[in-house]
Structures are given as C-alpha cells and as structure tokens.
Amino acid sequence: xxxxxxxxxxxxxxxxxxxxxxxxxxxxxxxxxxxxxxxxxxxxxxxxxxxxxxxxxxxxxxxxxxxxxxxxxxxxxxxxxxxxxxxxxxxxxxxxxxxxxxxxxxxxxxxxxxxxxxxxxxxxxxxxxxxxxxxxxxxxxxxxxxxxxxxxxxxxxxxxxxxxxxxxxxxxxxxxxxxxxxxxxxxxxxxxxxxxxxxxxxxxxxxxxxxxxxxxxxxxxxxxxxxxxxxxxxxxxxxxxxxxxxxxxxxxxxxxxxxxxxxxxxxxxxxxxxxxxxxxxxxxxxxxxxxxxxxxxxxxxxxxxxxxxxxxxxxxxxxxxxxxxxxxxxxxxxxxxxxxxxxxxxxxxxxxxxxxxxxxxxxxxxxxxxxxxxxxxxxxxxxxxxxxxxxxxxxxxxxxxxxxxxxxxxxxxxxxxxxxxxxxxxxxxxxxxxxxxxxxxxxxxxxxxxxxxxxxxxxxxxxxxxxxxxxxxxxxxxxxxxxxxxxxxxxxxxxxxxxxxxxxxxxxxxxxxxxxxxxxxxxxxxxxxxxxxxxxxxxxxxxxxxxxxxxxxxxxxxxxxxxxxxxxxxxxxxxxxxxxxxxxxxxxxxxxxxxxxxxxxxxxxxxxxxxxxxxxxxxxxxxxxxxxxxxxxxxxxxxx
Numbered sequence: 001x002x003x004x005x006x007x008x009x010x011x012x013x014x015x016x017x018x019x020x021x022x023x024x025x026x027x028x029x030x031x032x033x034x035x036x037x038x039x040x041x042x043x044x045x046x047x048x049x050x051x052x053x054x055x056x057x058x059x060x061x062x063x064x065x066x067x068x069x070x071x072x073x074x075x076x077x078x079x080x081x082x083x084x085x086x087x088x089x090x091x092x093x094x095x096x097x098x099x100x101x102x103x104x105x106x107x108x109x110x111x112x113x114x115x116x117x118x119x120x121x122x123x124x125x126x127x128x129x130x131x132x133x134x135x136x137x138x139x140x141x142x143x144x145x146x147x148x149x150x151x152x153x154x155x156x157x158x159x160x161x162x163x164x165x166x167x168x169x170x171x172x173x174x175x176x177x178x179x180x181x182x183x184x185x186x187x188x189x190x191x192x193x194x195x196x197x198x199x200x201x202x203x204x205x206x207x208x209x210x211x212x213x214x215x216x217x218x219x220x221x222x223x224x225x226x227x228x229x230x231x232x233x234x235x236x237x238x239x240x241x242x243x244x245x246x247x248x249x250x251x252x253x254x255x256x257x258x259x260x261x262x263x264x265x266x267x268x269x270x271x272x273x274x275x276x277x278x279x280x281x282x283x284x285x286x287x288x289x290x291x292x293x294x295x296x297x298x299x300x301x302x303x304x305x306x307x308x309x310x311x312x313x314x315x316x317x318x319x320x321x322x323x324x325x326x327x328x329x330x331x332x333x334x335x336x337x338x339x340x341x342x343x344x345x346x347x348x349x350x351x352x353x354x355x356x357x358x359x360x361x362x363x364x365x366x367x368x369x370x371x372x373x374x375x376x377x378x379x380x381x382x383x384x385x386x387x388x389x390x391x392x393x394x395x396x397x398x399x400x401x402x403x404x405x406x407x408x409x410x411x412x413x414x415x416x417x418x419x420x421x422x423x424x425x426x427x428x429x430x431x432x433x434x435x436x437x438x439x440x441x442x443x444x445x446x447x448x449x450x451x452x453x454x455x456x457x458x459x460x461x462x463x464x465x466x467x468x469x470x471x472x473x474x475x476x477x478x479x480x481x482x483x484x485x486x487x488x489x490x491x492x493x494x495x496x497x498x499x500x501x502x503x504x505x506x507x508x509x510x511x512x513x514x515x516x517x518x519x520x521x522x523x524x525x526x527x528x529x530x531x532x533x534x535x536x537x538x539x540x541x542x543x544x545x546x547x548x549x550x551x552x553x554x555x556x557x558x559x560x561x562x563x564x565x566x567x568x569x570x571x572x573x574x575x576x577x578x579x580x581x582x583x584x585x586x587x588x589x590x591x592x593x594x595x596x597x598x599x600x601x602x603x604x605x606x607x608x609x610x611x612x613x614x615x616x617x618x619x620x621x622x623x624x625x626x627x628x629x630x631x632x633x634x635x636x637x638x639x640x
Contacts, residue, residue, distance in 0.1 A: 030163075031163050036201065038203070040185075041346075042146070042164075045366055046203070053160075056157075058378075061158070068190070077140060077141060082444025083360075084136070101261050108124070132443055165189060182341050183199040203343045205345050213348050216329040220350075221322060223320060228317070233267055234294075241304075324350070380639075408438075411430075486589075493610060499545065499617075510552045517565060531629055534629075
C-alpha cells in the first residue's frame with residue numbers, strides 16, 4: 001500500500017487524511033437527510049459494501065443498524081480462501097491470518113465396523129488442494145471480521161461510522177416524483193424519534209427477515225428439509241483425538257456432528273444433528289437447551305468422552321434453502337426501461353444451512369460485487385445500466401450455493417451405510433469423495449460469471465489459459481522491478497474501485513523504443529481512443545480509473561528501470577512523485593514462474609483486463625489496442 005503521496009504526515013500511515021468536510025457518518029449523529037447510498041444492516045455484507053464506498057470522499061454513504069452496537073460474537077466463522085483474497089484487497093488479511101485457526105486437514109469418522117456403537121476414523125485429507133490460493137481456509141469469529149471492516153471505514157477519508165439503534169419503519173421508491181433521490185426511508189431511533197432520509201440508492205443487507213426485501217416486493221422462495229441442528233462454541237476436555245481438526249462424524253444411531261476448531265487453541269464449535277422435525281413444526285417448540293446439545297454430542301462421540309466446561313455461544317436452527325427471484329427492484333422484463341435503485345444482498349436474498357461454511361463468504365462477495373459498480377455509476381465513470389449486472393451475476397452464484405447446500409446437507413444428515421448396502425443412507429466414503437470434488441466451490445474459487453458487457457467471451461482464452469475469463473484473478477508470485485520485492489501480483493489489486501490492464505509482455509526486449517510494450521504505452525498515454533485518455537478526468541493521475549501494470553519475462557536484475565516506458569512510471573500526487581510500483585518480473589527462484597503457472601503465451605504475451613472486484617473481464621492479444629478500447633467503450637462514460 002502506498003502513502004505519503006501528497007506529503008508526509010505523522011502517525012499511522014494506514015489512516016488516511018480526512019476528506020474535506022469531515023465525516024460522512026457519525027454514530028451518535030442523525031442520519032444525513034440526503035445520501036447517495038443508504039445501507040441497511042451492519043452484517044458482513046453491509047460492512048463490506050460500506051468499507052468499499054468509504055474510500056470515495058465524493059460519495060455520501062450511511063450504514064444504519066437496528067442493534068445497539070457492533071457484533072460481539074457471531075454465528076459465521078468459516079472464511080474461504082477467496083474471502084481472504086478479498087480481505088487482502090481491503091488491507092487486513094495479515095491480521096486475519098494471525099488470529100484465525102487454519103483449516104489444514106479434515107478428518108472423516110464413521111461407525112466402527114467392529115462395533116457400530118463406536119466411531120472410527122475412516123479418512124483424513126488435505127482441506128484445500130495445493131495451488132488453489134496463496135491463502136488457506138480459516139476459522140475466525142465473525143465479530144472480528146466486523147471489527148476489521150469497521151476499522152477500514154473508520155480510517156478511510158470519509159471516517160464512516162454506523163448509525164446504531166435505528167429501526168427501519170418505512171421505505172418507498174418514487175422514480176417519477178423524485179428522480180434524483182427516489183428512495184425515501186424513515187427510521188425510528190431508540191428515543192422514539194423519526195429520522196427521514198432520501199437517497200439515490202438503498203441496499204438491504206438486513207438479514208433473512210429483511211424489511212427492504214419486503215418493501216420492494218421480493219420474497220424468499222424455497223423449502224425446508226424439516227431437519228433441526230444445534231450449534232455451540234465450547235471449551236471442553238475430551239479424549240477425542242481429532243478435536244483440533246475439522247471433523248465430519250457419522251454415527252450409526254445417534255446422528256451426526258461436524259467439529260470446527262476455533263481460534264485460540266481451545267475453543268471448538270460443534271454442529272449437532274437433532275431429531276427430524278414434523279411437517280410444519282418449528283424448532284422453537286422443542287425447548288432445546290445446551291444440556292440437550294451436549295448430551296447429543298456425547299452420544300455421537302462414543303466411546304470418546306466430552307466434558308464441556310463452558311458454552312461461549314449456542315443456537316438451534318432448521319435446515320432450509322431459499323432464494324429471491326431477483327436481487328433488485330426492477331421487475332422481470334423491465335430492464336430496458338427501468339434502472340435499479342434498490343438492492344438486496346446476503347441473507348436478505350439467499351439463505352441456507354451453515355455447515356458448508358458459505359453464508360458469510362458468499363454474502364461479502366455480494367457486497368464486493370455491488371460496491372464498485374455503485375461507485376462507478378455515482379462517480380460518472382460507468383453507464384447506469386451497469387447496475388443490472390449485480391442481480392444477474394450474484395443470483396446465479398447464489399443458486400449454485402443453494403443447489404450445493406441442499407445436496408451437502410442431505411448427505412451429511414443421511415444415515416451412514418456400508419459400501420454396497422441397499423436402502424437409504426450414504427456411504428461415508430462417498431461423502432468424503434463429494435467433499436473433495438467440491439473443494440473449489442467451498443473455497444470460493446469456482447465462481448464463474450457469464451459473458452456480459454463486463455465479461456467478454458473467451459475468444460482469446462488460449463493466450464492465458466490459467467486466467468479464466470469470468471473467474472477471479474488467480475494470483476501468482478512475482479518480483480517488483482523497482483525494489484526487488486517478492487510478492488503476489490494479486491496483492492497489487494486493492495479494493496479501490498479501479499480497473500486494471502495487466503500487460504504480460506512478449507519475450508522481446510521490454511525496453512526497446514519501438515517494441516510492443518512501448519507501442520502499448522504510447523497508445524494508452526496519448527491516443528484519443530485510449531481508455532485511459534477517454535475515461536480519466538482532467539487533472540487526475542493517469543491510473544485513477546484504469547491502472548496499467550506490466551509483467552515482464554526477464555530477470556529483474558537484467559532490466560534498467562530508467563529504460564522502461566515513462567507511462568509505467570507515472571507522476572502522482574501534488575509533488576509529481578514517481579510511482580515505482582507498476583512493473584513486475586517473474587520470480588525465478590522456485591519452480592515455474594507466473595507465465596508457466598498461468599499458461600501465458602511467452603512469444604506473444606497478452607493483455608488481461610481485471611475488474612475492480614478482481615475478476616478477469618477480458619483477454620486480448622498484446623497489440624490489440626482497438627479491442628482494448630472497444631471493451632471499455634461498451635459500458636464506460638467519457639470523463640467530463
């Protein structure tokens with residue numbers, strides 16, 4: 001991360017200087033009466049969205065929460081590899097890695113063939129495959145993730161803080177009568193006062209019982225499996241040997257348990273199968289207590305013992321999978337005539353069981369997807385039609401999650417049976433194979449957006465076979481040319497709303513004045529069709545909307561940085577300081593380099609366009625300058 005661009009300032013360099021005009025949101029103050037974006041709900045989805053929007057001083061944003069303060073202990077704890085990649089973009093992945101439990105391996109237990117009243121380990125596997133991500137699968141209390149996101153907001157130029165103890169009591173959308181501020185919302189404070197707000201956009205991140213969802217006429221559709229589960233975080237003494245491994249346990253007659261070790265070395269989460277519910281029965285009618293959950297876990301673990309010393313948190317829930325038809329307020333078939341101004345995200349538009357560990361992960365990806373799009377439209381960089389892509393992209397992913405969760409929950413809850421045994425049930429070995437097969441899905445790395453204005457067709461995919469168009473940019477090691485720093489290229493892609501053009505240079509000399517890299521830089525710097533020229537506001541730095549990074553094939557010691565094109569060493573800030581962090585070389589110390597790892601054509605190179613949410617949008621031949629311009633022309637608006 002760069003700082004001191006506009007001058008030195010003392011103190012923590014990761015706390016941005018405040019924007020002129022002060023805070024856009026102060027927790028004890030009234031909600032501003034006019035906003036660009038109103039976010040309802042301080043869960044992980046809303047906070048991710050707010051953290052991204054807080055980076056833009058020119059966007060007026062407020063996030064409102066009915067609870068009295070920040071979350072202290074949360075329900076969600078699983079952090080997929082892809083989510084850690086997103087946290088890296090927000091600048092706090094290292095802190096998560098330091099605190100969290102690392103899920104390195106998963107154990108599988110089944111009834112002991114010699115005595116089916118006992119359980120026995122049937123398998124033990126690596127949790128995520130090698131090379132899937134530079135980050136592991138982690139476990140950390142959801143409240144800590146909230147803390148980190150709140151800190152990002154607090155340290156941003158806008159000093160954004162949530163407005164707590166505000167209950168949304170009315171929400172209307174009036175496009176015709178108030179085209180500039182079509183959203184009207186009323187909140188009741190703890191003192192009983194009513195605060196009224198008008199906004200350009202509203203985003204409902206207010207959970208499964210979302211008020212925003214109801215106000216825009218959407219509803220969750222789906223069914224319940226009539227299966228009840230309990231969950232508890234405990235401090236316990238046990239002789240179960242895999243208590244510090246993620247463990248899926250199928251017992252013969254006592255149900256099933258999923259064990260998730262927690263951070264700190266002692267805390268453990270138990271997901272415990274309870275008796276099947278009757279049709280129409282609700283779990284609340286069972287009057288289940290912690291004693292019930294502990295006893296059920298003890299029966300499943302037999303012959304091992306479990307002595308629970310403290311229950312830090314517990315709950316019971318019913319398995320069900322539900323999803324909304326759309327994630328915005330535009331009726332089906334009206335997309336050409338109407339633009340969305342209300343959105344729902346996270347549990348407000350998709351709910352499912354927690355055992356696959358996808359709830360928080362998919363929800364924060366909703367917020368990341370929507371945040372940069374709202375910023376691009378509000379700042380005049382992109383056409384408003386871009387906002388239609390949020391529902392199109394994220395609903396398809398949510399449906400994949402619903403389908404996966406239905407199968408996963410069914411298999412986990414099924415009676416264990418031996419291989420070849422007839423009748424209902426699941427062979428635990430089959431469950432283990434299913435777990436391995438879908439490892440990329442649970443890691444969050446299998447998301448694949450379909451072609452659209454911001455996801456190209458795969459005409460030139462062969463130029464970089466390891467960077468699939470429509471999927472996240474899969475990072476790989478590089479060495480930064482200017483300071484020889486070994487790093488991951490993906491870590492240069494911050495959550496700052498910028499597009500990236502990553503130029504993987506052909507094998508020729510990158511310093512040649514008439515070479516392909518020089519011609520590309522000349523085009524981007526000065527040609528009237530250049531997307532950098534067309535879409536960068538007058539007076540702004542040339543990387544403020546579209547940042548260009550170059551990855552060379554040569555050893556970093558063989559390249560003179562002063563011979564590189566000036567476009568890749570742009571002047572920035574009020575002093576015109578040089579930015580030395582645009583040029584990278586392969587890391588040649590250990591095994592294949594980035595060109596080999598990601599299947600990049602060495603002879604011709606290629607251009608890779610990466611969206612602000614780190615998804616590959618387009619791959620083009622290195623010299624296809626007009627193709628690059630045409631891609632951005634489809635959805636961006638020329639700078640004023």
